[in-house]
Amino acid sequence: xxxxxxxxxxxxxxxxxxSLLFWRSRPVQRFIGIGGNLALLVVSLWLFVGVMEEGxxxxxxxxxxxxxxxxxxxxxxxAVMVLMTAIIGLLMGIYSLAxxxxxxxxxxxxPLMHLLLAGVAGAFLTGDIFNLYVWFxxxxxxxxxxxxxxxxxxxxxGAIKYVTLNLLASIIFLTAVGLTYGTVGTLNMAxxxxxxxxxxxxxxxxxxxxxxxxxxxxxxxxFPLFFWLPASYHTPPVAVSALFAALLTKVGVYSLFRVFxxxxxxxxxYLQDIMLWAAAITMITxxxxxxxxxxxRRILSFHIVSQIGYMLLGLALYTPLAIAGGVxxxxxxxxxxxxxxxxxxxxxxxxxxxxxxxxxxxxRERPWxxxxxxxSAFSLAGIPPLxxxxxxxxxxxxxxxxxAYVVTGIALAVGFMTLYSMxxxxxxxxxxxxxxxNNVPEDATPGGDDGRLIKPSLGMMYFPVMxxxxxxxxxxxxxxxxxxxxxxxxxxxxAPEHYIEAVLGVTPGNEVEWIDQVTAxxxxxxxxxxxx
Amino acid sequence: xxPLMAVAIGILYATAIFMMLRRSIVKLVIGxxxxxxxxxxxxxxxxGMTRGAPPLxxxxxxxxxxxxxxxxxxxxxxxxIVIAFSVLAFAVVLIRRAYEVVKADDLDKMKETDT
Numbered sequence: 001x002x003x004x005x006x007x008x009x010x011x012x013x014x015x016x017x018x019s020l021l022f023w024r025s026r027p028v029q030r031f032i033g034i035g036g037n038l039a040l041l042v043v044s045l046w047l048f049v050g051v052m053e054e055g056x057x058x059x060x061x062x063x064x065x066x067x068x069x070x071x072x073x074x075x076x077x078x079a080v081m082v083l084m085t086a087i088i089g090l091l092m093g094i095y096s097l098a099x100x101x102x103x104x105x106x107x108x109x110x111p112l113m114h115l116l117l118a119g120v121a122g123a124f125l126t127g128d129i130f131n132l133y134v135w136f137x138x139x140x141x142x143x144x145x146x147x148x149x150x151x152x153x154x155x156x157x158g159a160i161k162y163v164t165l166n167l168l169a170s171i172i173f174l175t176a177v178g179l180t181y182g183t184v185g186t187l188n189m190a191x192x193x194x195x196x197x198x199x200x201x202x203x204x205x206x207x208x209x210x211x212x213x214x215x216x217x218x219x220x221x222x223f224p225l226f227f228w229l230p231a232s233y234h235t236p237p238v239a240v241s242a243l244f245a246a247l248l249t250k251v252g253v254y255s256l257f258r259v260f261x262x263x264x265x266x267x268x269x270y271l272q273d274i275m276l277w278a279a280a281i282t283m284i285t286x287x288x289x290x291x292x293x294x295x296x297r298r299i300l301s302f303h304i305v306s307q308i309g310y311m312l313l314g315l316a317l318y319t320p321l322a323i324a325g326g327v328x329x330x331x332x333x334x335x336x337x338x339x340x341x342x343x344x345x346x347x348x349x350x351x352x353x354x355x356x357x358x359x360x361x362x363x364r365e366r367p368w369x370x371x372x373x374x375x376s377a378f379s380l381a382g383i384p385p386l387x388x389x390x391x392x393x394x395x396x397x398x399x400x401x402x403x404a405y406v407v408t409g410i411a412l413a414v415g416f417m418t419l420y421s422m423x424x425x426x427x428x429x430x431x432x433x434x435x436x437x438n439n440v441p442e443d444a445t446p447g448g449d450d451g452r453l454i455k456p457s458l459g460m461m462y463f464p465v466m467x468x469x470x471x472x473x474x475x476x477x478x479x480x481x482x483x484x485x486x487x488x489x490x491x492x493x494x495a496p497e498h499y500i501e502a503v504l505g506v507t508p509g510n511e512v513e514w515i516d517q518v519t520a521x522x523x524x525x526x527x528x529x530x531x532x
Numbered sequence: 533x534x535p536l537m538a539v540a541i542g543i544l545y546a547t548a549i550f551m552m553l554r555r556s557i558v559k560l561v562i563g564x565x566x567x568x569x570x571x572x573x574x575x576x577x578x579x580g581m582t583r584g585a586p587p588l589x590x591x592x593x594x595x596x597x598x599x600x601x602x603x604x605x606x607x608x609x610x611x612x613i614v615i616a617f618s619v620l621a622f623a624v625v626l627i628r629r630a631y632e633v634v635k636a637d638d639l640d641k642m643k644e645t646d647t
Contacts, residue, residue, distance in 0.1 A: 141618060156629055156642075157642040160630055163623060167564050174612060181608070182579055
C-alpha cells in the first residue's frame with residue numbers, strides 16, 4: 001500500500017465535500033480552502049520525495065491486479081506536475097480570499113476549486129486511459145461552473161464556446177478510447193503499449209494516434225484548435241483565469257507527453273513532422289494574436305497559446321533533452337503565466353480597468369508590483385537569468401542537436417516577439433503617466449456583490465505574486481538541480497519499458513508470452529474479466 | 533448486427549456534427565447530445581456484440597466458459613452515460629442563462645468575446 005499516490009486525489013475531493021457540507025458558512029469554506037490546499041501540498045511533497053528515490057510508485061486501486069483494475073502510477077513527471085498543482089492551488093487559495101466576491105463564495109467557489117484540483121491531480125496520476133477521461137470530465141465540469149460564476153454576458157458567451165469545444169474534444173477522446181479497447185482489448189495504458197508493440201502495426205493504430213492527438217490538442221490549445229481559449233479565458237474573475245491558465249491546458253500537454261511517449265511511441269515517426277509544424281504555428285499565431293490586443297488579460301491569453309507551442313516543440317523533437325526542455329517550459333509557464341494573471345488582477349483593482357489605453361503610472365505608485373511584473377514578463381520572454389531563459393535554452397539546444405533549424409529559428413523569433421508584447425505591457429501599464437480620463441477607484445478595497453467592503457485585501461493579493469516572482473528568479477538561479485530532475489523525466493519518458501515494468505511487473509521482450517498467459521484461460525474469448 | 537450498428541453510429545455522428553454547425557444554441561446542445569450517444573454506442577459495438585451469454589463464472593471454476601459477453605465496455609458505457617448526462621444538464625442550464633442574457637437563440641449574436 002502506497003497511500004501517497006492516492007492522497008493527492010482524495011484530499012481535494014475530501015476538502016470539496018467538507019466545504020459543501022458548510023455551504024452557508026463562508027469562514028469555514030475559506031478556512032478549508034487554505035487548509036485543504038496546504039494538506040495537498042504536504043502529500044504532494046511526500047509523493048515527490050518518494051518518487052525521486054524510487055523512480056516509480058504504483059497503487060492498484062481496490063486491490064485488483066494491474067491490467068484489470070484501475071492503477072495509479074506516479075513517475076517523476078506525474079509527481080512534479082502534482083507538486084506544481086498543489087503549489088499553485090495553495091497560492092490561488094490565498095489570492096481568492098482577497099478577490100472572490102461574496103456572490104461567488106455563496107455559490108460554491110471553494111468546493112469547485114477543490115474539485116478542479118482533484119480532477120487535475122487525478123489526470124496526472126492515473127495509469128488507465130478511461131480513468132484519464134473520467135478525471136478530464138471532473139476537471140471540466142468544475143471549470144465550466146467556475147467559468148460562469150457571476151453570470152455576466154461575456155462569461156456566457158465565452159462559456160458557450162469553451163463548453164462546446166471542450167465537450168467535442170472529450171467525445172473525440174472517448175471515441176478513441178472505445179476504438180482502442182476494440183483494437184487491443186485493454187484500457188491500462190502500460191498494457192495497451194505492450195499489446196500495440198506486440199501486435200501487427202496496422203492503419204488503425206495511426207488513426208487512434210491521430211484521434212488522441214486531436215483530442216488532447218484541443219485541450220492543450222494547440223494550432224489550429226486553440227480558438228476557444230482566447231475567446232473565453234479573459235471572461236471569468238481573475239483568480240479563476242489564473243487557475244485555468246496554470247492548470248487546464250497543462251493537463252492537455254501532459255496527456256500528449258504521456259500518450260505519445262508511452263502508448264503511441266511507434267507512431268511518432270509518422271506524426272513527428274505534423275506535431276513539429278503544429279508547434280511552430282502555435283507559437284507564431286499565439287504571439288501575433290497577442291500583438292493585436294490592447295486588453296491586459298487577452299494579451300496574456302494569447303501568450304498561453306504561444307507558450308503551448310514551446311511545450312509541444314519539446315515533445316515533437318522527441319529527444320530526452322527536448323522532452324526535459326518541454327517539461328521545464330510547462331513548469332516555468334505555470335509559475336509565470338499565473339503570476340501575470342494575478343498581477344493583472346491587482347492592476348485592475350488599483351486602476352479599475354483592463355484596457356491598456358486607460359492604464360498607467362504604476363511604476364511610480366507601486367514599485368514592488370512593477371518589479372514583480374518585470375521579473376515575470378521578462379521571464380516569459382526568456383531573458384537570462386530567469387526561469388524562461390533556461391526552458392527556452394534547453395529546447396533551442398535540443399532543436400539544434402536534432403537539426404530542426406527552421407523550427408528552432410521560429411522559436412527564437414517568437415521569443416523576440418514575446419519580448420515586444422511584454423514591453424508593450426510594461427510601457428502602457430507601468431511606465432507611461434496615467435491618462436487623465438481614467439477614473440481610478442478611490443478605495444483599493446472595492447465592495448463585494450452585496451456592496452460591503454472585502455477586508456483582507458491587497459496584502460493577500462501581493463503575497464502570491466511575490467512568491468511566484470521569487471520562484472521564477474529562484475528557478476533561474478538554481479536551474480541546475482531542476483534541470484537534473486527534468487533530465488530524469490526525459491530519460492524516463494523515452495524508456496517506457498520501465499514504466500510498463502513498474503505497472504505490470506513484466507520485463508520487456510517477454511510481452512508475447514505474458515499476453516498469452518493473461519488471456520490463456522478463455523480460448524478465443526474476447527472477455528478480459530475472470531482471469532485468475 | 534455489427535455492420536448495422538456501424539451505419540447507425542455513423543449517421544448519429546454525422547447528424548450531430550450537422551446540428552452543431554447550425555446557428556441556434558438549442559440545436560448546438562442537441563448536437564452535443566447526439567454526439568455523446570454516438571460515442572457510447574460506438575464503445576458498446578467495438579468490443580464485440582455477443583447475444584445471450586452473460587459473463588458468469590460457473591461454480592467451482594475461476595474463469596467463464598465459452599464465448600461470453602465482455603462486461604467491461606458495458607461498465608465503461610454506463611460511466612460515460614452518467615458523465616454525459618451531468619455535462620448535458622449543465623449545458624442546458626447554460627444555454628438558458630445565455631438566452632436570458634443575450635436575448636437571442638443565435639450564435640452569431642455571441643461574438644463579442646472573440647478577437
